[in-house]
Amino acid sequence: MQDAVRIEGVSKTFVTRSGQVHALADVSLTVGEGEFVSLIGPSGCGKSTLMRLVADLEQPTAGTVEVFGKTARKARVDQDYGIAFQQAGLLPWRTVAANIALPLEIHGVGRRERRSRVAELAEMVGLSDFADHHPDQLSGGMQQRVAIARALAERPRLLLMDEPFGALDEMTRERMQSELARITAETGAAVVFVTHSIPEAVFLSDRVVVMSPRPGRITSVITTGIGRDTARDEALRESPAFFEKVTEVRAALHGAPVRSPALEGR
Numbered sequence: 001m002q003d004a005v006r007i008e009g010v011s012k013t014f015v016t017r018s019g020q021v022h023a024l025a026d027v028s029l030t031v032g033e034g035e036f037v038s039l040i041g042p043s044g045c046g047k048s049t050l051m052r053l054v055a056d057l058e059q060p061t062a063g064t065v066e067v068f069g070k071t072a073r074k075a076r077v078d079q080d081y082g083i084a085f086q087q088a089g090l091l092p093w094r095t096v097a098a099n100i101a102l103p104l105e106i107h108g109v110g111r112r113e114r115r116s117r118v119a120e121l122a123e124m125v126g127l128s129d130f131a132d133h134h135p136d137q138l139s140g141g142m143q144q145r146v147a148i149a150r151a152l153a154e155r156p157r158l159l160l161m162d163e164p165f166g167a168l169d170e171m172t173r174e175r176m177q178s179e180l181a182r183i184t185a186e187t188g189a190a191v192v193f194v195t196h197s198i199p200e201a202v203f204l205s206d207r208v209v210v211m212s213p214r215p216g217r218i219t220s221v222i223t224t225g226i227g228r229d230t231a232r233d234e235a236l237r238e239s240p241a242f243f244e245k246v247t248e249v250r251a252a253l254h255g256a257p258v259r260s261p262a263l264e265g266r
C-alpha cells in the first residue's frame, strides 16, 4: 500500500515586513491510503499552512512533502486529490449539477459520462432534487455538500478539507459529519481534515494529530480506534469510548506547551 501523504521534517517560515513568522517547525506526518487524519490545535498553529503545503499552494522552507509518492507539485498537476475548504467556493451562476460537473468539464470528460457521474454524486450527497437549483437557493449545509460532491467528482484517493463545516450550525454539522463518514467509507478516500472541534475530530478520524502553538509542531497523535472497533453512527456520540477519546484529545491539546508572547515570531 502506498501512503497518501508523507511529510518529513517540514518547517515553514514566512518573511513579512515586520519580520519572520515561524509557522511550522520540524513537522513529520504520514497519512496512509484510506486513512482519515484530523489536525487540531490552537489558532495560528499552522494547520492551514500544513494543508497548503500538501496542496502545493506554499513551498516548505525545509523538509519534503510527497503525495502518493510524487512531489506536491506533480500531485497538484495530476489532480491527485480533491479540495474542500471552509467557504464552499461555488460558482453562483452555475446550477448545483454544473458546479459538481466543473472538474469533469475541465478535464474533458464527455457529456454523457459527466451527466451520469453528476447524478451519482448528487445522490451520494442527498441533493438529487436540487440539481437544477443555484447556490443562493441552498442552505449553508447544502452548499457545503455540493462542494464535497465536486471534490469527489474525479474519485480522488485523497481529500484535503480545511474546516469545511466551520460555518455550519451544530445540528447540520453533525449531519454533515455522518455523511462524510459514510462517503469516505464508501469511496475509501484518505482525508486530511483541519478542525477546531474536538468531538468532530474524534468522530471522523482514525488518528487525531494535536499541534502546539506557533511555531506549530506535532505534540501528540491519538489513535481513536473508531471505525475499526465501533461504527461511526449516532450511538457513537453517546458512547463511553467516544467520551474517553474526546477527553484524551482535550488533555493533549491543553497539555501542549504554551509559548510566551515575548517569544512569538522567533
Ligand SMILES: Nc1ncnc2c1ncn2[C@@H]1O[C@H](COP(=O)(O)OP(=O)(O)OP(=O)(O)O)[C@@H](O)[C@H]1O
Residues within 6 Å of the ligand: 014, 015, 016, 021, 022, 023, 041, 042, 043, 044, 045, 046, 047, 048, 049, 050, 214
Ligand atoms: N502568507 C502568509 N504570510 C505571512 N504569515 C502567514 C501567512 N500565512 C500564514 N501566516 C502565519 O502563519 C501562522 C500559521 O497560520 P495558519 O493559518 O496556518 O494557522 P491555523 O492553525 O490554520 O490557524 P486558524 O486555526 O486560526 O485557522 C500564523 O501566525 C499566520 O499569521
